[in-house]
Amino acid sequence: MTTGAAIDGAEELLAGELHSGRRAGARLDTEGAWRAFLRFARRPFDVPDAPDADGLLFQYGTHAFDGxxxxxxxxxxxxxxxxxxxxxxxxxxxxxxLRYAPGPALDALGSFGSWFFHDSGDHLDAWARALTERPAWAVLGGLEPAGVRVYAERV
Known part of the structure; x- marks a missing residue:
């Protein structure tokens, strides 16, 4: 029995959330991307009845993946x-x-990661609030990324 959206459509649903509510030509800032991601995070998907089958990851740091x-x-x-x-x-x-040109304020943040799993018994809103209450959010929240990439991968 299907309980939510198909996983193979998740990439398009996230991209749609990122574009919803924005005026044509308006650039996406970090706060807007975060709100869109949380809307996406609340969407039910058809996932297996298995531990940790639906998780969220918030992570940042300076990397040179492809440039x-x-x-x-x-x-x-x-x-x-x-x-x-x-x-x-x-x-x-x-x-x-979301990618940003490095600078002293961003470099000072170092790297960080935090997981949330829908089956953990924790509350999504509490997890999200804890992340935006971190001192790093004062630096990240108002920034406009130099680039945004939405993609799916098998791991």
């Missing part, structure tokens, strides 16, 4: 995928990657 070093805020939703026997097979991660 010069950039400060990257990566908002990720991870889905567990099971094989035909119901055993864990792999994960699919859907990323909203």
């Amino acid at each position: 010069p070093p950039m400060f990257t805020l990566d908002l990720t939703r991870q889905f567990g995928i099971c094989d035909d026997d119901g055993d864990h097979d792999h994960f699919v991660q859907v990323h909203c990657e």
